[in-house]
Amino acid sequence: MPLDVLCVGAVTVDTIAVVDRAPGPDGRVVATPFTVAGGGPAATAAVTLARLGVPVGFCGVVGDDAEGALSRALLEKAGVDTTWLVTRPGVRTTQSMIVVSREQGTRMIVTTPSPPPPPVPAGVARWLHLDQTGYPAAREHTGAKISLDGGNPVSGLDVTGLDLYAPAVGGLADAFPAATLAESMRAAAAAGAREVVATAGAEGSYVLVDGEVHHVPPITVESPVSTMGAGDVFHGALLAGLVQGRSLVDAARRANAVAALSCRALDGRTGIPDADETERFLSTVDPGVSV
Template sequence: MTSRDIEAVFVGVATLDAIALVPGFPGADERIVADEVSYAGGGPAATAAVTAARLGVRSAFVGTVGDDANGRAVISGLEAEGVDVTGVSVAAGESTAASVVIVDRSRGTRAICNRPAPRIDVSAGADLIASAPLVHVDHAGWEPVHRAGLVRDGARLCVDAGNPIPGFDARGVGLYVPTVEALRRIHGEARSVDELLEASIALGCRTVVATDGSKGSYGRTSSGQGAHAPALAVRVLSTLGAGDVFHGALVAAVVRGLPLAEQLAFANVTAALSCRGLDGRSRIPRPAEVLATMARDPARDTGADQAIGSTAGAAAPAPSDTH
């Protein structure tokens, strides 16, 4: 692919994760036997890029890895998914971001220990960012893209704002995607979802989409259009990466030109179906499965036992917390 072929560029964090599925979280000095151990690529922007690529969008990832075996594994994993990696830089003498994740099968929860990513250098991907029809940034990708002035038309910019972004300014941003929890931290706990969406539009973005876990997702445009999509009930193995998958699927829905309500539904279903896997990527569905699931009534899913829309952005400082 050339830069002219790329439909969406994803800028931010890429990690290599070790994930253990356990019957319950271990106590101090306790040794337990894992049901399963998996190694997979992760990171908010990188997993979103993989999702979009799997859904048929010509995607590129821009970020930085270390000059180590993990960095090479991250790059090869993205390449295997058809993601353009010409914008990935390698930081000499530094280690690639990595996470150790423990998934508690009994409670459906997880704990993440993270080694942060090297400082993101966007110079190798500057042409990709400057020319792409849509640029998605995570909490770590915002600052280098903003500083470099590579997206002068804010309508092209999609921001994953589940985690705090120092210095973030929503004015002119085409698609602002926080969680409802994040919006309550910004605008006040007592506000309704509608009030939170209106407050976000008042910040100057053109469209806001807020995720709220099992309650689904909500959208509002500056022209007053609103939408809500309920969560899809699935049998969940792990919610690791579900928020990142939601963002990648939302970008794919925008590229497809779907109306706002269908964008939300498309992203909800894709994120929910990905929760059938232990890691954040192995069960990301293809377009045919997403569309087939959307076409039937989710209430008829007899194998379902948990409603999942998007679990993006649990508040914590680790870069991979939106796994």
């Protein structure tokens, strides 16, 4: 039986430092003890899908180093099939350094390049979910529906035939310039994207249905710790909803909730809820209401 989803793209090992205030040039600050966690847009989406009960695998490349072994172990612990995660001698596993500022409420990310994933085999999954690293390797893949996380710039973007195109609002405006968000979303659909969802961070998300744009309000949690990886979590949860037969609006609402709950932890994965917790959470709140 094929998987429901194969996520293709970047997997990273993140080192996260929390400081009171980000240092300036030549500055020095003292951080809390560093946190080491798994990351990467496609990899974190895969963890989210697994947490929500969707059979999922990951396709990408790590090095034959300690970080590569950790990346694989973290994915497998989360229930992600790593059959298509290749360990390549001589390659350095992608690493990121993240500095989170309490006072400024911001983060700075320094990352190393991600190696391109191996060719994606046919017939493995009903859906392929791609990030900016996975897009070149799997864009022309046939026989599976294609979901694209447009949260980061995608080189050579062509949305023709994409079953789900989900950029950030800013990225959408860059790719499809228009006077309004609604016009940009309609332009993406006219260019060939079958479903278009735009993410807006703390403002929630926007969904295009039959040419009309619907705002899906945010769902917030008290005392969030970090938004690290929340966009990647949203993309995984959005696709989980579609795989499970939900409408696009309902899938986006649930994705807003799952992404909000993930902000309870410093890293992008620890706070991701499972399906049962998501249902309990949604039963107690209205969209946009803080609990």
